Every structure is written in structure tokens, then in C-alpha cells.
Amino acid sequence: MRRFLDRLYDGAGALGGLCVFLIFVLMIWAGVGRQMNWRVSGINDIVAWLCAAGSFFAMAHAFRHGDFVRVTLFMEKLSPGMRRALEVVCLSIGVICVGYLTWWATSFTWESYEFKEMATGLVVIPIWIPQSTFAIGCWLLLIALIDELVGVLCGHTPSYQRAVEERHAAGDFSSDI
Numbered sequence: 001m002r003r004f005l006d007r008l009y010d011g012a013g014a015l016g017g018l019c020v021f022l023i024f025v026l027m028i029w030a031g032v033g034r035q036m037n038w039r040v041s042g043i044n045d046i047v048a049w050l051c052a053a054g055s056f057f058a059m060a061h062a063f064r065h066g067d068f069v070r071v072t073l074f075m076e077k078l079s080p081g082m083r084r085a086l087e088v089v090c091l092s093i094g095v096i097c098v099g100y101l102t103w104w105a106t107s108f109t110w111e112s113y114e115f116k117e118m119a120t121g122l123v124v125i126p127i128w129i130p131q132s133t134f135a136i137g138c139w140l141l142l143i144a145l146i147d148e149l150v151g152v153l154c155g156h157t158p159s160y161q162r163a164v165e166e167r168h169a170a171g172d173f174s175s176d177i
Contacts (some may be wrong), residue, residue, distance in 0.1 A: 005147055009100040012140050013061025020056030022045050025142045045121040049130035056137020060144035067165035085160075087158055091149040098145055 025042050033118075034038035062068055075083050111117075113128040152158055 005143070008140070009061045009064050009144060012057045012137070013065075016054045016056075016058030018095045019050045019057060023050045023054065028048070028052070029047065042122040045123040047121065049133070052130065053133035053137070056134050057140070059137055060140035063144050064140060064148070064159050064163075066160035066167075068160070076130075084152065084155075087152050088149065089157075091145060091152060095142070095145045095149055098138065098142045102135070102142045105135040 026047050030040040031042045031049075032038075075086060078086065079165075109128050109131040112131055113126070116125045119125050119127045119130070147157055148160070
């Protein structure tokens with residue numbers, strides 16, 4: 001199960017990276033296209049959808065690798081037991097909040113599908129298609145949070161804390177700036 005989840009998070013991160021790369025390609029294409037008088041007006045819609053997809057697909061991966069902004073000044077001063085208890089509280093709050101977001105995103109996307117709602121921009125497609133990347137990304141982040149909460153409850157060091165400690169051991173403090 002651990003290997004499957006790690007591959008799921010890595011795959012989602014790679015998919016998020018692919019979305020960012022496609023944004024780069026489309027923006028270059030649009031810039032050149034405008035100079036060459038090509039029709040590139042619909043590219044802005046696609047870039048906006050890719051921005052959302054890239055952000056939400058990458059969230060679970062970023063969370064697991066310690067790339068979310070965390071304020072640890074207070075937690076560093078706590079005893080290991082208190083720190084673990086605070087991690088459990090914070091992860092529980094995160095599961096509740098992201099669980100609600102996931103429910104909302106999924107129901108919102110499903111309603112768009114049921115009502116056959118279409119995008120209102122220049123590229124007219126069923127809006128549930130780009131919205132589904134939001135819902136899928138929320139589900140992935142929820143799974144990552146639950147995974148982390150279960151690990152901390154079982155006594156393991158959080159993966160994001162291990163990732164930061166490994167970077168610090170290698171002399172990389174760039175994420176702390």
C-alpha cells in the first residue's frame with residue numbers, strides 16, 4: 001500500500017508538472033502566434049484550466065515532500081510528545097477542512113456534469129472536464145492528509161518533517177528562506 005500511495009503522489013506531481021510545461025508551450029505558442037497573426041484567442045481559457053489542474057494535481061506531492069509553508073518555530077520548542085499531539089491536532093483539522101473542500105468540489109463538478117453546463121469562454125467544452133481536475137486534486141490531497149494522520153497516530157515521523165530533515169542533512173536550507 002505504501003508503494004502504491006507514494007507512486008500515486010509522485011504521478012500526481014508529475015501530472016502537475018506536465019500541466020505547467022503545457023502552460024509554457026501554449027504561452028510561447030500564443031506569443032509567436034500573435035506576432036504571426038494566428039488565431040490564438042482560445043489559448044487563454046486552456047491556460048487558465050491548466051493552471052488550476054497543475055496546482056491541484058501537485059498539492060498531495062508537495063505536501064508529502066515538505067514543500068508546503070509550515071510555521072515550525074513554536075513546534076521546535078515543544079517536547080516530542082507535545083509536538084506529536086499538536087501534529088495530530090493539525091492534521092485532523094486539515095483532514096476535516098480538506099474533506100469539506102473535497103466534498104464541495106466533487107458535488108460542484110457532478111452538478112456541472114448533470115446539468116450539462118458548458119464553459120462560457122472562447123473554448124466551449126463541458127465545464128465538468130476542467131473542474132474534475134480540481135476535484136481529483138482535492139481527493140489526492142485528502143488521501144495524503146489521511147495517510148499522514150494515520151502514520152503520525154502510529155508513531156511515525158511525518159513525511160514532510162523527514163523530507164525537510166533530509167534536505168538539511170544534505171546542506172540544503174533553500175526551502176527555509
